[in-house]
Amino acid sequence: MMSDNGDAPRVDGRRLRYQNRRGEILTAVMAHVLEHGINQLSFRKLAAAVGVSHVTLRHHFGTKDDLLVEILGSIGSRTPIPENLGDADIEAVIQGLWQRWMQPATDQRSRLLFEAYGLAVRNPDEYRAFLDRVTTGWINMLRHHALRAGCPSDEVDDFATLLLAQVRGLQFDLLATDDRARLGSAIDSVIDGIRQQRARWAELANR
């Protein structure tokens, strides 16, 4: 696109550098908050940790609250909602989440997620997009899988709401207690419960 003075390449180059720089800084910010969290985040310390001045950080991201909104947006979009599981069934979705939580690398992300929940419910208007993504976004994904698995449409809201609640609560329990034996057994029960529901849905359909 041409700028007003016709000097398009220079302007585009600047824009590109600006956007690259912003993306690079955000990547460094995310690495920092994954390790150190977002509670008690200090703008100056964060700037020092990612190797820019706090003026530069402010220039690219605005206030600390603006930056937190961006961080939570980034957490939300990086938390892979497994919409693209294709033909994976709902039991496989849950099993996949559990497998992922068992990997030590996921711990940092899970911790950050719960910090983000705490921050977001304190300021729900500011973090509306994040809260919608981690509730309605996930519920819609689970609804989709449940309907494909035969869940009657008048049961699907309850099913998806309860399954998401259960999975989120178990994730917190795992972070809090690291009691993998108890929680592994609980996840197996969740999956058994889904199988029993599916059998009931199949019966309903065959009546």
Next chain:
Amino acid sequence: MMSDNGDAPRVDGRRLRYQNRRGEILTAVMAHVLEHGINQLSFRKLAAAVGVSHVTLRHHFGTKDDLLVEILGSIGSRTPIPENLGDADIEAVIQGLWQRWMQPATDQRSRLLFEAYGLAVRNPDEYRAFLDRVTTGWINMLRHHALRAGCPSDEVDDFATLLLAQVRGLQFDLLATDDRARLGSAIDSVIDGIRQQRARWAELANR
């Protein structure tokens, strides 16, 4: 108790005033964090808000981290685990939680609780007592009620773990979406599920 110099009343009086003062300040601190949260808590701003100098606050509570540990301890102990429900059954426990969440006054407490979860999973060693209380503490209460309701002992860990997870996840969903119709229906399903489990437990016992 006599002090070394035999001047017991004066020493006890001092202790009492010190402890009263500490308790008063903690009450004011709790009122402040219920309204304003614990994310981004500033020691100086907090001191100003509760009407003491930050030196006094530090004198009574130590560092900001020490104070946060105390705040989370206070949240944990103020969150009433309904152990004293006496003969109330487990459905009544869940129904009671839901009724409480529906009261606007509970919102602040629920928000603070989720902030505390986020802070605690970031520093699980420091907040071990809080994390144990909100996981193992609640699970033991639910186990107790489930066993009384006839839950077989080899199922009770799964039952209590899953029920707590579900309830905690629903509480987050309510804070995030305020979708009371969907969540009220989900809670009804939880209670129906418990009734079905109880019927199954009764059958097992009668075999």
